[in-house]
Amino acid sequence: NAGVTQTPKFQVLKTGQSMTLQCAQDMNHNSMYWYRQDPGMGLRLIYYSASEGTTDKGEVPNGYNVSRLNKREFSLRLESAAPSQTSVYFCASSGHEAFFGQGTRLTVV
Amino acid sequence: AQKITQTQPGMFVQEKEAVTLDCTYDTSDPSYGLFWYKQPSSGEMIFLIYQGSYDQQNATEGRYSLNFQKARKSANLVISASQLGDSAMYFCAPSTTGNQFYFGTGTSLTVIP
Numbered sequence: 474n475a476g477v478t479q480t481p482k483f484q485v486l487k488t489g490q491s492m493t494l495q496c497a498q499d500m501n502h503n504s505m506y507w508y509r510q511d512p513g514m515g516l517r518l519i520y521y522s523a524s525e526g527t528t529d530k531g532e533v534p535n536g537y538n539v540s541r542l543n544k545r546e547f548s549l550r551l552e553s554a555a556p557s558q559t560s561v562y563f564c565a566s567s568g569h570e571a572f573f574g575q576g577t578r579l580t581v582v
Numbered sequence: 583a584q585k586i587t588q589t590q591p592g593m594f595v596q597e598k599e600a601v602t603l604d605c606t607y608d609t610s611d612p613s614y615g616l617f618w619y620k621q622p623s624s625g626e627m628i629f630l631i632y633q634g635s636y637d638q639q640n641a642t643e644g645r646y647s648l649n650f651q652k653a654r655k656s657a658n659l660v661i662s663a664s665q666l667g668d669s670a671m672y673f674c675a676p677s678t679t680g681n682q683f684y685f686g687t688g689t690s691l692t693v694i695p
Binding site: 503504506508514515516517518521523531532561563565567569570571572573575576 | 686
């Protein structure tokens with residue numbers, strides 16, 4: 474029972490590079506989310522998707538784009554990475570409570 | 583975004599004692615849920631307990647219980663009989679009818695043997 478799987482687990486980018494974080498869930502949930510967590514901080518919502526085909530901005534959407542490819546998959550793209558985007562990124566899905574992936578530790582140098 | 587306040591950045595509790603972690607929130611949504619999550623040093627997010635805004639009784643789940651005061655918009659987590667494995671960050675997260683989860687800044691709990 475995989476739950477929420479996100480890849481990669483670790484990534485180092487140079488400033489200006491782009492990358493896509495992948496997330497997939499196998500719980501048939503409608504809602505999916507992307508969060509970032511900075512040291513000593515809580516999780517801040519970047520984008521969420523209430524259902525397949527819909528996405529909405531959260532608290533900190535600038536510098537990110539998302540795609541809800543289908544019900545299972547929700548990807549997060551950084552078009553031009555900046556050092557301020559160094560963080561741990563979590564994907565989650567929910568039917569009731571939210572289930573989280575293991576996180577992606579991203580460093581932008 | 584909702585405003586969620588967890589005023590205790592760090593808490594210490596003696597093993598086997600009870601501890602209360604505070605959470606207040608600000609939502610105009612009449613129907614919402616209140617979730618608590620635990621994040622150990624390994625980093626994963628673990629769901630602990632849920633309270634619906636219309637639930638009449640405070641939620642309990644094993645050693646976890648919620649002291650829910652709807653009028654004050656307060657939902658404090660009570661951990662009874664603390665164990666060393668309870669040492670972690672704890673996050674309060676209200677969710678709205680749109681099923682959006684917003685998290686507080688968390689409380690770091692350290693259980694002392």
